[in-house]
Amino acid sequence: MISPDFLSREIATACREWPAKYALVFHEREKRDVTEAYMASVRETGAGHALLSAEPLPLAASDWPIAEPTLAAELTPISTLPC
Numbered sequence: 001m002i003s004p005d006f007l008s009r010e011i012a013t014a015c016r017e018w019p020a021k022y023a024l025v026f027h028e029r030e031k032r033d034v035t036e037a038y039m040a041s042v043r044e045t046g047a048g049h050a051l052l053s054a055e056p057l058p059l060a061a062s063d064w065p066i067a068e069p070t071l072a073a074e075l076t077p078i079s080t081l082p083c
Contacts, residue, residue, distance in 0.1 A: 002026045002042055012046035027053040
């Protein structure tokens with residue numbers, strides 16, 4: 001979830017100094033508009049290292065089931081991302 005409650009902007013700040021080949025992808029549980037003020041500020045704060053996935057991933061496309069709200073982190077080289 002991308003929101004102040006989850007300190008998304010603060011997390012994006014932490015990834016600013018990562019090596020160029022890494023990014024943090026924030027996945028949203030509900031469809032959101034990336035031009036919303038908070039969403040845009042998270043992306044800008046990350047200075048190219050914070051990417052927003054604003055359309056939920058269908059459960060059928062997930063590698064693992066999610067029964068409740070979950071916070072997960074995965075370090076992925078930017079070159080492997082589809083965007």
